[in-house]
Amino acid sequence: METKPPLSSKFKARKRKRIQCPEITGYLRLVETGKVRSCERQKKLCAYVRKVFAEEELVIDTDRIAAYSKLLQFFPFKELFPWEWFVLVLFLCVFKRDGEPRWDELYCIVGRGAGKNGLISFMSFCLVTASNGIPNYNVNICANSEDQAKISFEDIRVILNGDRERFKKSFDWNKTEITSQSTGSVIKYLTSGASSKDGGRPGLVVFDEVHEFVKWKLIEVLTTGLGKVDHSRMAIISSNGDIRDGVLDTVLETCDEILNGEEEDNGILPFVCTLDSADEVHDEKNWEKANPSLRYLPARFMNKIRKEYRKWNKNPAGGNASLMTRRMGIPQGDVEHEITSRENLMKASRELPDLSGRPCVLGLDVAQKNDMFSAVLLFKDGDRYDAIHHSWFCLNSRDKARIKVPLDEWSDLGIITLVDDVEIHTSLVTDWIYEAQRNYDIVCVAMDDFRYDIVHSELRDLGYDAKDGTVFKVRPSDHARVQPIINSAFMTGNIVWGNDPAMRWFTNNTKIVPWMNGNFKFEKIEPRGRKTDGFFALAAAFRIADKIPETSELTFFSPLIYE
Structure with missing residues (x-):
């Protein structure tokens, strides 16, 4: 099957004081009207996105959105949450006048349990198919450990194994690589050990759970090949963690500089969801500030977090201390003994x-x-x-x-x-x-x-x-x-x-x-x-x-x- 050129070439770039794209405006309105509780960073993000569309001549590739939407039928969740559509469309379907992605880097920090691995899996699958239309658009999913790097890769492999007869006509796969026959694009996972790897020629490099990354070296090595393929991108998708002054803290500082108008975004989409302060954890209605998927998830998931909260609230230092850091996006440290905040x-x-x-x-x-x-x-x-x-x-x-x-x-x-x-x-x-x-x-x-x-x-x-x-x-x-x-x-x-x-x-x-x-x-x-x-x-x-x-x-x- 022949691949087709990027779909964005058929649309005219223009400025938009009103954004007519339900996948974008749907989430914007949820935040702006207060129908969902959101952190200050999300409110700033909405204002920032509207400003970009009002001042820059951009393309919203609705054909590409529709093509990606059809691929959801193969995934167990069948639909994306509003925040996921918002992120995916801005990152994969919005282009500048010259045809390049408006945002070619995604910094996405959300609470544990928001479904980041499902988003990584779906995004990776979309980009290696003919719906993306770019040959040899390889996707590397990277993490600090093999177990973490394999999660999103294995999610896709399970889908392919589940309907082998159907997918063997369009994909080849084994335990380490998934190849699209229509585009020649390959999905694979990589782990730490930057000195033994080079950047290759990826279309997308995803870094999963960067809160475990101490140095930027792995990221720098594995992104050196970006730019050799059309519409090349890089995504950092993670919850918060305990390692301070590592990659994650730099990512958060960069996001804040963009959202506060202190720095140009340089192609970075800064999507960060956390509580605004530690005290907010005591009202469970605030929990969706850190996990924007929470209201759409089964009740049993909410009950699980309630149990974690009760254990933590009884003993913040020893009772599930990761609740604040991983779930709520507020680094806790050893609150009982730490020198200072x-x-x-x-x-x-x-x-x-x-x-x-x-x-x-x-x-x-x-x-x-x-x-x-x-x-x-x-x-x-x-x-x-x-x-x-x-x-x-x-x-x-x-x-x-x-x-x-x-x-x-x-x-x-x-x-x-x-x-x-x-x-x-x-x-x-x-x-x-x-x-x-x-x-x-x-x-x-x-x-x-x-x-x-x-x-x-x-x-x-x-x-x-x-x-x-x-x-x-x-x-x-x-x-x-x-x-x-x-x-x-x-x-x-x-x-x-x-x-x-x-x-x-x-x-x-x-x-x-x-x-x-x-x-x-x-x-x-x-x-x-x-x-x-x-x-x-x-x-x-x-x-x-x-x-x-x-x-x-x-x-x-x-x-x-x-x-």
């Missing part, structure tokens, strides 16, 4: 001022020299604290395989030094301190009492010694003293460390636990793979923050100019 960590990540010449104190933390070493400079201006961090990580650390963060990317940012040696030589740290002394006035140093001997001679050479009071030895009881101060700084937004994902990670890996006399102390959440060194260096610096001269105490003299 994700929101406060992001507030701390705003830009640092120029701190040149300012007085500060230095906090150091080292567990083992063959593992990680961290340093934090802490500045004070009124109630505000500014922090500059740097860490060193030994590539021969026994914990390296357990660490699930992009250390190489952080190295490129200049916030961490990767040491390819048997241990982190103290000279690397003291050289950094020496350079810092040239830019800032480091008045004293604080570090763990039991680790002082590791660096005491080098610190003495730099002018810091416990004997003269310029080195303070931190003990566990000191954590109890600074915990309320650090907590207040986070709560009030009075701590800033710049764009430093490592500090967010260190802090997110630390918990507070009850201690004697109603106080709290800091501990690691997990002893090996989730490092805390940067946060403990910060805590050490806070212990001696009272030694930082107030800005008002400093006197600046006008420069003397000699003729």
Whole structure:
């Protein structure tokens, strides 16, 4: 069977103040009229989509919509939910004047149970058939694990196996590939291990559950071949997850920048469904904000979430903690013990001022020299604290395989030094301190009492010694003293460390636990793979923050100019 050219070539591109497409307007009206509960991001998305159609000359390929709709007869769900039609039509059936897709990247973040794998399966099936009309439009479904990558692929294979006599005339398939005879297009699944793969010549690359992705490397490798086939696309479809400062957080930040009008969309369709705040979980009518399929699903599914909610509400830390993160799209963390909220960590990540010449104190933390070493400079201006961090990580650390963060990317940012040696030589740290002394006035140093001997001679050479009071030895009881101060700084937004994902990670890996006399102390959440060194260096610096001269105490003299 011969393939036909893209259907969009027969339609005229035009601007639309009124969008006459029920698959698009149906969902827009549900959100805009409040007939469904939707989050603020969805409301912003509706306004954004209407603006795009009003200002740009676009094609809505209704023939393609009709052709894809006929393919639903082969799927067990037989119909798409309104939000799925909305996403599918915008992503697959709307084109620019030049014939290219208006949105060639889809970022779709929805609560677990919304049916994302069904959408991936249907989308993939449509694009390899003659209804798409593009030969060799291969689809790669990618995930961090084989089990996850196979889900949507297996959904299609089950359909083909269910009516083998019918489908063998138009498809060839086995356990790893599904090939459309009419277009020569292939659906296959791929997993992590980017170094062993190249991008190939895909038409669509789908990344399923990117909340498990720490680095962009796999995505970058598997999308290098996009553009070699007409109408090539990339989709990221996921629920939320527990890994912070990975791919998903970047995706969400990009979506917010587009929806807030801060950045051009660059072909990205930002579809994000979450609760607007954690408190909304206590009203089950809000749950469809995160799962727009919820009102269309069987009652037993709603009952399942109710059971999960009751278990979570009784014990948020241990009773099905994934309810908030996976179902509701609000990263929970360890709410019972976390240092502070994700929101406060992001507030701390705003830009640092120029701190040149300012007085500060230095906090150091080292567990083992063959593992990680961290340093934090802490500045004070009124109630505000500014922090500059740097860490060193030994590539021969026994914990390296357990660490699930992009250390190489952080190295490129200049916030961490990767040491390819048997241990982190103290000279690397003291050289950094020496350079810092040239830019800032480091008045004293604080570090763990039991680790002082590791660096005491080098610190003495730099002018810091416990004997003269310029080195303070931190003990566990000191954590109890600074915990309320650090907590207040986070709560009030009075701590800033710049764009430093490592500090967010260190802090997110630390918990507070009850201690004697109603106080709290800091501990690691997990002893090996989730490092805390940067946060403990910060805590050490806070212990001696009272030694930082107030800005008002400093006197600046006008420069003397000699003729």
